[in-house]
Amino acid sequence: MMEGNKRSNADFSHSNNEIVKKQKLEACPHALKCYRRNPHHFKEYDHPHLNEFLETTSPKFPNSFKQEHTVYLEQLEILRELKKIKLNASQPVNIEQKEEAKPKTSRSVQEVIKATTSSFFNKNKTTAHSHKNIVPNKMDLKGKKVLKNAKTMKEKLEICAPYNLFFTKVPEAAKTMNGYNCISFPDLICPSIGILEKSLQLNFMIDVSWLIEQYQVHNLHTTPLTIVYGYDFPMMKEYIAKNLPNVTPHQVNLKDPFGIHHSKIGIYKFENDIIRIVVSTANLYYEDWNHYNQGLWLSPPLSKMDAAKQDFECAGPTGFKTDFLAYLKSYNLDVLRQWIEIIKRTDFSPIKVYFVSSIPGRHYPRNNGSHVHRVGDLLSKHCSLPVKTTPDSEGALSWGVIAQSSSLGSFGKSAGDWLRPVLLRALASHKNSVLPATPKATLSLIYPTVKNVLGSHFGPQGGGCLPYGKSVNDKQKWLKEYLHVWKADTTGRSRAMPHIKSYVRVSPCMTKLAWCLITSANISKAAWGGNSNRDGGTYIRSYEAGIMFLPHMFEEEYFYIERKEGDEGHLFPLMYDLPLEAYQSADEPWCN
Numbered sequence: 001m002m003e004g005n006k007r008s009n010a011d012f013s014h015s016n017n018e019i020v021k022k023q024k025l026e027a028c029p030h031a032l033k034c035y036r037r038n039p040h041h042f043k044e045y046d047h048p049h050l051n052e053f054l055e056t057t058s059p060k061f062p063n064s065f066k067q068e069h070t071v072y073l074e075q076l077e078i079l080r081e082l083k084k085i086k087l088n089a090s091q092p093v094n095i096e097q098k099e100e101a102k103p104k105t106s107r108s109v110q111e112v113i114k115a116t117t118s119s120f121f122n123k124n125k126t127t128a129h130s131h132k133n134i135v136p137n138k139m140d141l142k143g144k145k146v147l148k149n150a151k152t153m154k155e156k157l158e159i160c161a162p163y164n165l166f167f168t169k170v171p172e173a174a175k176t177m178n179g180y181n182c183i184s185f186p187d188l189i190c191p192s193i194g195i196l197e198k199s200l201q202l203n204f205m206i207d208v209s210w211l212i213e214q215y216q217v218h219n220l221h222t223t224p225l226t227i228v229y230g231y232d233f234p235m236m237k238e239y240i241a242k243n244l245p246n247v248t249p250h251q252v253n254l255k256d257p258f259g260i261h262h263s264k265i266g267i268y269k270f271e272n273d274i275i276r277i278v279v280s281t282a283n284l285y286y287e288d289w290n291h292y293n294q295g296l297w298l299s300p301p302l303s304k305m306d307a308a309k310q311d312f313e314c315a316g317p318t319g320f321k322t323d324f325l326a327y328l329k330s331y332n333l334d335v336l337r338q339w340i341e342i343i344k345r346t347d348f349s350p351i352k353v354y355f356v357s358s359i360p361g362r363h364y365p366r367n368n369g370s371h372v373h374r375v376g377d378l379l380s381k382h383c384s385l386p387v388k389t390t391p392d393s394e395g396a397l398s399w400g401v402i403a404q405s406s407s408l409g410s411f412g413k414s415a416g417d418w419l420r421p422v423l424l425r426a427l428a429s430h431k432n433s434v435l436p437a438t439p440k441a442t443l444s445l446i447y448p449t450v451k452n453v454l455g456s457h458f459g460p461q462g463g464g465c466l467p468y469g470k471s472v473n474d475k476q477k478w479l480k481e482y483l484h485v486w487k488a489d490t491t492g493r494s495r496a497m498p499h500i501k502s503y504v505r506v507s508p509c510m511t512k513l514a515w516c517l518i519t520s521a522n523i524s525k526a527a528w529g530g531n532s533n534r535d536g537g538t539y540i541r542s543y544e545a546g547i548m549f550l551p552h553m554f555e556e557e558y559f560y561i562e563r564k565e566g567d568e569g570h571l572f573p574l575m576y577d578l579p580l581e582a583y584q585s586a587d588e589p590w591c592n
Helices: 039-044 071-081 108-124 151-161 186-190 208-216 236-243 288-291 320-331 334-344 370-382 419-428 450-454 459-465 470-475 477-482
Strands: 165-167 196-203 225-229 247-251 264-270 273-279 295-298 353-356 359-363 400-406 443-446 502-506 512-519 538-540 544-549
Touching: 039 071, 151 165, 151 186, 151 236, 165 288, 186 208, 186 400, 208 225, 208 236, 208 247, 208 450, 225 470, 236 247, 288 370, 288 459, 320 334, 320 353, 353 370, 353 502, 370 419, 370 512, 370 544, 419 443, 443 477, 450 459
Parallel strands: 196 225, 225 247, 400 443
Antiparallel strands: 165 295, 196 264, 264 273, 273 295, 353 544, 359 538, 400 502, 502 512, 512 544
16 A cells, blocks of 8 residues: 555545455465455455355365464455355354364354454464564663663663664564664563553554554553544444444544645553653554564653643753644644643653654744744754865765655756755755755755665565655656665665655765654655745645754764774664665656
8 A cells, every 4th residue: 555645535435335346456465474354455455365265164274374264264254244245154164274173163253353363462472572683782872782682672772772763673674673773563562661551643544453463462452542543444443443442543634635644653651650652654554564664763751740840841852842742732633632631741851852743734934833944943053064164174065965755746847946945945954054045955865766666575566655656757857866776785674665754964974964854754845845935934735743863962963873993872873875876877766
């Protein structure tokens, strides 16, 4: 499924009892390994290995069906309902292997679901964190060796402090499975960082059945969960109402037909009034957490405010609390009221990063409702770059801006229409050059080529997270001179396509960053803001959320992404390789 392209209302006009009719469905890429039990998935993909059992009351699955057979049984129930196939109710429905006879039992769908969940996750509980994460002999600022075999999220947080920036594991990319800063979703609710009481997920796409399975890893599938989402999976509300009494859903419907609820935020409330906030680039469904490269920032533990303190004392040194509350209040939703009250009572003093958001509507330079204003303002106030004192000395313009995203917008007939005067104007700003009218900084865009995608772990399907339209690309061929290939050999991620969105300014020696932004916002007007009016106002179409890292908050001059042997200090994690590799004449951006 491709993020970034909203489907028309006609795509969702089918009633709950109808199956999407296509001449030929594409075969599920997971084949026998498919564990999905969401009706939407079975409307999108064909599962030939199940078809022969649709009218069989007592299916006998061959040895090639390696998963728990209750998974296949539940999938058959979903397919039968979609295809309106009814079995003789008097016939028992059971599963048995050819070599091993099992007693025939009659079970309801609800019992099958319960059995599936129990067997699947009891099996995985013992293996979820069994691998060893190998960490290089990195030294922290105190000269103390970090842990080498991190297994719990608490240990990983100790290693990844102070930045708390993580990347997703990609099972096909072996190196990511051993990375000390590589995690899967269950790590976010690992008991080592607290006992979860309830949580909130704000996202674009949420496959609720997959999400509940992630909570089940730690036996948290019945804890209260609120989901606020943009994309409505067919039959999702019915599925929740029937099977998930602990889940409170709300779909965000935007007035602008080209806007989407694109933010990816999690709020987790643990025992003892501790909360943690996650700002991410990942949707909440299987492919986003297993096929694609994603970035996630996890906050330090945030405690309840001391009654003696004033609100302004607990906003945090970056004002994170104030900005975050304003963002949540902008929804004006009843389902968020309890979470707004929780945030109000929480002390945000430990947070050292800045919250960046975009909120649909028109915004002006002095408010924080658009990425273009917020980022430009932060860099104008806090970004320090070298001052050129001699013809041969390093100056600000020798530091290049790199923008990397999973989709590209429509920018106009030339770079002078929006890319440079709006986006680069914000990204190139610093203390000695506040919002330059005609920015001269070098701008490089990273976006996968056709070759990148075809050579990915999943071939053409790997481009499912890259919804850049061919018709748009055909109108802006000039963009190719800014484009650079996706390459991440150092982190073992070159063959996993990037759904992460990152923006940095890098030194000419390629060892330091002046700042870093991790966000849900792609390079587009809808996310960042369109051209400014005379009053400075810019129009935002979509909800977006991100985290800005600035060195001064970590008592550093710059973030080091590479150090000389023997140097001590934290390294800031960068996913892709430097220096960049520009598109060659034969290269073309991947388009859908």
